[in-house]
Amino acid sequence: MLNARLLVLLQILSLVVASTVGTAQAAVIGTADHYAQQSRSQQIAVVDAVLTRDVVQQQMVAMGVSHVDAMARINALSDAELQQLAHKLETLPAGSGALGILGALFLVLLVLEIVGVTNIFTKL
Secondary structure (H helix, E strand, O other): OHHHHHHHHHHHHHHHHHHHHOOOOOOOOOHHHHHHHHHHHHHHHHHHHHHOOHHHHHHHHHHOOOHHHHHHHHHOOOHHHHHHHHHHHHOOOHHHHHHHHHHHHHHHHHHHHHHOOOOOOOOO
16 A cells, blocks of 8 residues: 555655656847847858858968868857948949959958868968
């Protein structure tokens, strides 16, 4: 009789513990946080659009930087740095051609060098 009650008590206790362990939590996100996240994803898309161009890809390969490494570093940029980079890429003159793309590539590689992801400029 005592064993049956103990068994039922253990079953109830295990049910209570199992039902409270996996609770989900939700919170309200503010408008400024939502806008900042949306703005960041748009800026990353702008930078990625430049980095996926054929000319930029060729120059990156020639300098020993893969697209994956560059995107990993771009994702690690702060919001201010990413905003500045995206703004510079958007304001490049339309007719600058390869010179503008190479300037943007140089800017990305300079950021990568400063952070220590690559060692391009120390090899020169």
